[in-house]
Amino acid sequence: MIKQRCSILYLAHSGKRGDFLKIHYLTIGEVAKLSNLSIQTLRYYDRIDLFKPIEIDPINQYRYYQNTQLYYLDIIKSLKYLGLSLEEVKSVLTLTPKELVTYLANQEERIDQEFQRLIETKEMLQRKKEQIQSFTLESSMMDVCVKKIPAQKIVKIKTSNIRFNDIPNKEYGLISKVLEDVGSVFDTLYGGSYALKRYESLDDINYDYLFTHTVTDKETDINFEDVEISILPAGEYLSITFPLQEDTYEVCYNKLICYLEQHSIHVVPIVYDIWMPINFTASKEDEFIVELKIQIQAT
8 A cells, every 4th residue: 555655665776886765755745844835836736747746546646755756846946936937847847958058058148138128227217217306306497507417328310300399200209119129118208409509489490310318238230211329428518497388498598598608608509408208197288397408518
């Protein structure tokens, strides 16, 4: 009887002279305690042919395992820790040692890629937090100030005939496509650049480039005409931030021009305007905070 054999120790030769393994039978409850798995889990592993008992009593259906089988449970738990599904675990258990080494090397590469993605995601979260703080908590709202800004990586698209009041969905859609191709996402900041000068009307502003930021450092070839990865240079910038309401853009742009003239500041004659939505619900009216900034020439 199987129940009688449970208390008997068996000797099995391990393949080496004078070296023997002591084998005995364990109940499902004993295996559960030794492996720190539940009885329900062991029964499930049996049903899906992942880890089966060595014998089942035909009378009472009690499951019995050999103590040497615990080793395979350790392997299963290790593979699950790597993030494998039970189906993947079943497949891996059929591999030869050589095939397993190749498989684990591939898993290591996948984890490295995921780790890099998490680093980029964390950088995006940090920058988004800083952006929101910089825009919405700006103490000098609608006043000109000097900001020291680090270099910022962008994806930009060359444009023509894009005016202040245009909605360039096609251009930003293409930028979004490029970002996805390089493993990044749209930054939700909408940027543009145009020549610094006095304009009679906002309708006279003509954007040279539209852009958004990217968090990825991957080197990649851009396969779209007039689209490129570039850098907004580090340095000191004259900046003014304001909510986009009626004539606030024109008022703040003129403040920036007057400040330059009054203080005789030498700047790179390019205006960067950055639009950040502050209403994220599509059913509500659009709201934006805008920053205009101009790089001060280094002396």
